[in-house]
């Protein structure tokens with residue numbers, strides 16, 4: 001790895017914590033500083049196994065805090081920033097979008113300026129396929145040339161963040177790359193998202209909610225495949241470029257739920273149909289041929305296998321998600337760090 005001191009923002013969340021574990025497991029010569037505000041989605045228990053690792057450091061703070069961001073970069077001294085920090089749940093953005101604008105737009109501006117002012121630090125921004133809007137059943141998948149057309153406050157804030165990152169490249173020659181990825185699944189995903197929600201509800205013998213008729217289609221990718229793609233972009237990606245990453249696994253929400261019911265040996269009467277999400281995007285799909293031809297990246301974890309292993313992980317780690325569902329996980333930081 002050509003970078004030695006990496007600042008990961010939002011590393012206490014789902015994808016960021018898996019990224020930190022993956023990178024520290026693969027590279028013994030790197031150091032990672034995790035800057036995370038520990039919002040409801042941040043959970044230091046995701047990184048419990050790394051607490052004693054001398055190459056890992058946690059800094060509690062907000063990416064919008066200009067002073068803290070600059071100090072963290074200078075003190076460590078950072079040569080790569082990977083920005084996972086975000087408000088990430090569409091439903092929450094429908095109810096109140098203010099924190100989405102604050103973190104996803106104002107926050108990245110602070111990070112980009114800090115990268116610029118501290119010697120044009122290499123910057124990778126994690127984004128989503130949702131910035132492209134949604135597709136009809138017969139439309140071609142999104143690729144890097146698809147025009148932006150976000151339809152939720154979440155995706156609009158992520159679109160703004162992508163535009164800002166790209167603008168810092170064109171205006172200031174800041175060495176950025178961006179990845180737009182489809183729906184991730186895997187261990188340590190907050191149980192408000194579809195796969196962990198359904199799995200943990202079924203484990204507790206509760207009903208599983210499904211929006212509308214369950215016909216909405218998402219492309220699913222294992223979090224480890226996503227993070228391997230991020231690593232390859234950091235190592236080999238062309239500065240200023242965007243890469244679309246996808247799992248080549250389009251499924252309706254109903255298909256996902258039925259598959260989980262089958263794997264867990266549960267019956268379809270556990271499904272509860274609820275009123276559809278406002279402005280619910282119909283379909284996302286990703287054409288990742290640029291990442292394949294330029295980086296040699298493609299997803300390696302077959303969906304069926306990845307899903308079974310993920311369900312096993314939630315079944316074997318009830319402590320982790322039960323503490324989240326009860327709210328107890330938010331006490332962990334206070335116990336650990338005495339604040």
Ligand SMILES: NC(=O)c1ccc[n+]([C@@H]2O[C@H](COP(=O)([O-])OP(=O)(O)OC[C@H]3O[C@@H](n4cnc5c(N)ncnc54)[C@H](O)[C@@H]3O)[C@@H](O)[C@H]2O)c1
Pocket residue numbers: 009010011012013014015016035036037038039040041042043061062063064083084085086087088089103107126127128129158180181182183184185190
């Ligand atoms: N989950 C997916 O399927 C998916 C798909 C594509 C892209 N993404 C993107 O990947 C990134 C990570 O997603 P995730 O699912 O891990 O999210 P997550 O909600 O699990 O984690 C987000 C993390 O960011 C932290 N955070 C939030 N606001 C912050 C702030 N102001 N300062 C510092 N830290 C802050 C939270 O505490 C949390 O630890 C996001 O940018 C998201 O848009 C997610």
